[in-house]
Amino acid sequence: MSRYDSESTARFDQQFAETQDERNERHRANRIAKRFATLKVLIADLSDALTDEGPDWSTDGLNNLRRRVANALGPEYLPTWLEEYRDPPIVQSNP
Numbered sequence: 001m002s003r004y005d006s007e008s009t010a011r012f013d014q015q016f017a018e019t020q021d022e023r024n025e026r027h028r029a030n031r032i033a034k035r036f037a038t039l040k041v042l043i044a045d046l047s048d049a050l051t052d053e054g055p056d057w058s059t060d061g062l063n064n065l066r067r068r069v070a071n072a073l074g075p076e077y078l079p080t081w082l083e084e085y086r087d088p089p090i091v092q093s094n095p
Contacts, residue, residue, distance in 0.1 A: 042072050
């Protein structure tokens with residue numbers, strides 16, 4: 001049994017359906033936008049290092065900043081000394 005009352009209702013609904021490629025592209029664009037937003041906030045936080053007095057980081061604050069930098073950088077730009085601060089990758093399971 002169809003979930004639509006009539007064929008015309010089904011056709012009308014299907015014209016707005018999202019294809020798998022469209023969905024993937026939408027998710028990709030959202031990930032890129034979130035990455036840029038994260039990098040802008042990170043750059044603003046790192047700008048404290050440009051002051052004449054210099055930053056006065058606590059140990060926890062410095063480790064938090066290192067973790068944020070390590071997670072914001074892609075693997076191709078990540079220095080080896082920051083690898084230990086990177087969060088473990090998220091593994092998606094197939095249902």
